[in-house]
Amino acid sequence: MTTTVKFECQTRPEGSKPKALRRQGFIPAALYGHKGAESVSLMAKEKNVEMLLKNASVNNTLVNVAIPDISWNGKALIREVQTHPWRPDIYHVSLFAVAGQESVEVVVPIHLNGEAQGVEAGGVLEQVITELSIECPPEQIPEVINVDVTDIPLGGSLHIGELKLPEGVTPTEDPEQTVLTIVETRAEKVAEETEEEEDIEGGVVEELGDVSV
Known part of the structure; x- marks a missing residue:
């Protein structure tokens, strides 16, 4: 997947309070994994964070992160976004x-x-899951998993283990998990039941007609 999202931030002053930063128009952030288990506390302008979240998804999009005051540039994933319980505040x-x-x-x-x-x-396709957790090299993260449903018959289903994934991509979920299924509609079931009843009734009438007096 091509990395197109850029995000610039800066280190957070030691002892700074999150509420005070937000009042000043900054959003607290943190970067993990750039030096082993070490993390760095950051802050970014609110408009930069809003633009980032508009163009990138959690655990999906690679982001070009720039931290000029420590001369660090690198690719990262958004792992978590904490927001207010009911307001859109980040x-x-x-x-x-x-x-x-x-x-x-x-x-x-x-x-x-x-x-x-x-x-x-005449069936109805029911998609059970709309996203898939996968493991792959950072440079091979696919934007989407494309699934061709053309050959799936009525009553058929597709499971995670049957998906055709790009090279280097491995699912981390249960391979028996259902991705989608194609079921009969209620009208079809009623029509089939009616047809079966008519066949049974026709058979009974035919048997009665053969009885000799």
């Missing part, structure tokens, strides 16, 4: 540096492509 952003990481765990949306055979036969 409280804190956590970033995880991926430089030097052989693989990272991310969450990627699932996109369905094509018209399933089962849908053409």
Whole structure:
């Protein structure tokens, strides 16, 4: 996946209070993984954070992070965004540096492509999960997982273990987890039940007609 999102921030003054920073138009943040287990406390302009979250998703989008006052630039993932329980206020952003990481765990949306055979036969496609947790090298994070549903029949289903994933991408969830299924509509079930009842009744009438007096 091409990295296009940029995010500039600066180190947070020692002893600074989060509420005071937010009143000044800054959002507290933290970067992990840039030096092993060491982390660095950061702050960023509120408008920069809003732009970041508008263009990047948690655990999905690689971000070019720049921290000029410590001369650090590198790629990172947004790991967590803390917000107010009911207002859209942003409280804190956590970033995880991926430089030097052989693989990272991310969450990627699932996109369905094509018209399933089962849908053409009158069924309804029910998508059970809309995103997938995967592990892959940082430079190979896919934007989406594309799933071709064309050959799935009525009554059929697709599981995580059956997905065709890009090279280097491994799912971290249960391979038996259902991704989607194609079920009959209520009208189809009623029609089938009615047809079965008519067949049974027709058989009974035919048997009665063969009885000799």
